[in-house]
Structures are given as structure tokens and as C-alpha cells.
Amino acid sequence: MPRLGSHASSLWTGSIRLGPAVKRYLVDNDLPLKALLLLDNAPAHPPGLEDDLLEEFSFIKIMFLPPNTTPVLQxxxxxxxxxxxxxxxxxxxxxxxxxxxxxxxxxxxxxxxxxxxxxxxxxxxxxxxxxxxxxxxxxxxxxxxxxxxxxxxxxxxxxxxxxxxxxxxxxxxxxxxxxxxxxxxxxxxxxxxxxxxxxxxxxxxxxxxxxxxxxxxxxxxxxxxx
Structure with missing residues (x-):
């Protein structure tokens, strides 16, 4: 899947990039429409990001790592x-x-x-x-x-x-x-x-x-x- 090189704020607006890119990758590779985006628990990744996804991309689930566990889990x-x-x-x-x-x-x-x-x-x-x-x-x-x-x-x-x-x-x-x-x-x-x-x-x-x-x-x- 291609790297998405955008600032976080523009990445989520209207699901312009994330949703279509993930869906295209899954369809092209004949995979089920299921995706999990795992993020660091950081200020740059505020809660509610999933709400910014359009309905057609609701198959994308977003979860955060527990606070202060990045060195151990990421x-x-x-x-x-x-x-x-x-x-x-x-x-x-x-x-x-x-x-x-x-x-x-x-x-x-x-x-x-x-x-x-x-x-x-x-x-x-x-x-x-x-x-x-x-x-x-x-x-x-x-x-x-x-x-x-x-x-x-x-x-x-x-x-x-x-x-x-x-x-x-x-x-x-x-x-x-x-x-x-x-x-x-x-x-x-x-x-x-x-x-x-x-x-x-x-x-x-x-x-x-x-x-x-x-x-x-x-x-x-x-x-x-x-």
C-alpha cells in the first residue's frame, strides 16, 4: 500500500486519502473489506478520528496503543x-x-x-x-x-x-x-x-x-x- 505523506489534519478531512487508498488496496488484492489502523496514543492523534471517515469507509476501525507503551508495543x-x-x-x-x-x-x-x-x-x-x-x-x-x-x-x-x-x-x-x-x-x-x-x-x-x-x-x- 502506498505511503500517505500528508499532515494528520488534512489526511482525515472527508476521508479524501485514507479511505480510498485502503479500499483500493483491499479490492485489488481480493481481500475482505476489513482494516485496522493502529496509532500511537499521542496528542497528534486525537480521539474521534473514526468519526471523520465517510460511511463507505466504515470498515476501517481505528484503535490506539495504551499510553506510555510505545517503546514496548509499537x-x-x-x-x-x-x-x-x-x-x-x-x-x-x-x-x-x-x-x-x-x-x-x-x-x-x-x-x-x-x-x-x-x-x-x-x-x-x-x-x-x-x-x-x-x-x-x-x-x-x-x-x-x-x-x-x-x-x-x-x-x-x-x-x-x-x-x-x-x-x-x-x-x-x-x-x-x-x-x-x-x-x-x-x-x-x-x-x-x-x-x-x-x-x-x-x-x-x-x-x-x-x-x-x-x-x-x-x-x-x-x-x-x-
């Missing part, structure tokens, strides 16, 4: 997002290393002048392709264990990917391994607005202290990586 939070972001970091580092190793570009020149949305989307595709169907199935273990295939266990952190990231970082002469670990492990939590301001200040200070430096700092990479 399928994508069961190592799927974290492992995806680790794989993205690995592909990003690999791309940077290959470019700087095979061209005359410095890492800073590549990052600031040549890294674009097309390259980013390709890296996202490669990272997501690394998440297997088994991984996605195991993510439902806490919320809906009956749908998890026999023998499938909870998804564990991918230590090998982390080792690859560290090795690639060393090949690009990143000075401190711990900085790379912090960059990757920091994907477990989003930075707050205050933390982003502090990180930006750190990057600015580094640039002022080393005006002739051609190396992309880990702090700058971390900021641009959010």
Missing part, C-alpha cells in the same frame, strides 16, 4: 527503526569512503557539494532492503504474538553492522571510535530542539577553531544526519 520500535538507521549509517559511510577513495574529492567537498536527495534515497533503499521479512514479523511479538511465525524470536541489535560502521569510520580517519558509536547509538532517541541548538553551536565552534580543516567533523555529520 512494532517498529522493536529494533526495526534502530537497525534500519544503523544500516543507513553504514551505507552512508561506505558511500563517503568509496567517493573519497576513488576521486580527488575530500569528504567535506563530497558532503557539502555533491551529496543530494537522489543519493540519500538510494542509501535509504539499500538500508531498508537489509531489513528482512523475518525481522519485520518478529517486531509483532509483543503486540500480536499470534501473527508471528513459529520459531521467530525477538529481533536483536545488529552488532556486525556496528563493527562495519566503525571500520569504515577508521578508514576515513575519524579520530575517536567512541564518537562513531555515539553517532550510531544516538539513533535510539531523537534529539530535542535544545540538543540540536547545542550541537549546532559545537559545530560552529569547531569550524571557527579550524578554519582550514578539510575534515568533516563527527559533530557536523551527526547534525546533518538527524
Amino acid at each position: 512494532p517498529m520500535d522493536q529494533q526495526v527503526i534502530v537497525n534500519f538507521k544503523k544500516r543507513y549509517t553504514k551505507e552512508l559511510f561506505r558511500c563517503c569512503f568509496e567517493v573519497t577513495d576513488t576521486t580527488n574529492l575530500t569528504l567535506l567537498e563530497f558532503w557539502r557539494e555533491h551529496f543530494d536527495i537522489v543519493i540519500c534515497l538510494k542509501l535509504i533503499t539499500m538500508a531498508w532492503d537489509g531489513i528482512s521479512q523475518r525481522n519485520l514479523n518478529s517486531a509483532w511479538l509483543n503486540l500480536w504474538p499470534e501473527c508471528v511465525a513459529t520459531g521467530v524470536s525477538a529481533l536483536a541489535p545488529e552488532s556486525r553492522v556496528m563493527e562495519d560502521i566503525v571500520a569504515l569510520g577508521r578508514n576515513m580517519d575519524f579520530e575517536v571510535t567512541e564518537d562513531i558509536c555515539e553517532l550510531v547509538e544516538g539513533h535510539n532517541q531523537d534529539l530535542s530542539t535544545q540538543e540540536l541548538f547545542e550541537l549546532q553551536a559545537e559545530v560552529t565552534e569547531e569550524q571557527e577553531e579550524e578554519p582550514g580543516e578539510e575534515q568533516l567533523s563527527t559533530s557536523e555529520l551527526k547534525l546533518l544526519h538527524q
Whole structure:
């Protein structure tokens, strides 16, 4: 089913997008007209969303996860997002290393002048392709264990990917391994607005202290990586 990339408020108005998209998917795949939309219990998802659906889309049921249970129950939070972001970091580092190793570009020149949305989307595709169907199935273990295939266990952190990231970082002469670990492990939590301001200040200070430096700092990479 295609991703619905609209703001929540416009998504529900008149069921313009959600209802037709779900119905079309079910009909095209010869599936019963039954659908469950499971949402986080968050202010952006107020109660009564089901009332905004048109009558012809009443087959869509909306349920909310219990408050403060997202880290435990939400399928994508069961190592799927974290492992995806680790794989993205690995592909990003690999791309940077290959470019700087095979061209005359410095890492800073590549990052600031040549890294674009097309390259980013390709890296996202490669990272997501690394998440297997088994991984996605195991993510439902806490919320809906009956749908998890026999023998499938909870998804564990991918230590090998982390080792690859560290090795690639060393090949690009990143000075401190711990900085790379912090960059990757920091994907477990989003930075707050205050933390982003502090990180930006750190990057600015580094640039002022080393005006002739051609190396992309880990702090700058971390900021641009959010």
C-alpha cells in the first residue's frame, strides 16, 4: 500500500486519502473489506478520528496503543527503526569512503557539494532492503504474538553492522571510535530542539577553531544526519 505523506489534519478531512487508498488496496488484492489502523496514543492523534471517515469507509476501525507503551508495543520500535538507521549509517559511510577513495574529492567537498536527495534515497533503499521479512514479523511479538511465525524470536541489535560502521569510520580517519558509536547509538532517541541548538553551536565552534580543516567533523555529520 502506498505511503500517505500528508499532515494528520488534512489526511482525515472527508476521508479524501485514507479511505480510498485502503479500499483500493483491499479490492485489488481480493481481500475482505476489513482494516485496522493502529496509532500511537499521542496528542497528534486525537480521539474521534473514526468519526471523520465517510460511511463507505466504515470498515476501517481505528484503535490506539495504551499510553506510555510505545517503546514496548509499537512494532517498529522493536529494533526495526534502530537497525534500519544503523544500516543507513553504514551505507552512508561506505558511500563517503568509496567517493573519497576513488576521486580527488575530500569528504567535506563530497558532503557539502555533491551529496543530494537522489543519493540519500538510494542509501535509504539499500538500508531498508537489509531489513528482512523475518525481522519485520518478529517486531509483532509483543503486540500480536499470534501473527508471528513459529520459531521467530525477538529481533536483536545488529552488532556486525556496528563493527562495519566503525571500520569504515577508521578508514576515513575519524579520530575517536567512541564518537562513531555515539553517532550510531544516538539513533535510539531523537534529539530535542535544545540538543540540536547545542550541537549546532559545537559545530560552529569547531569550524571557527579550524578554519582550514578539510575534515568533516563527527559533530557536523551527526547534525546533518538527524
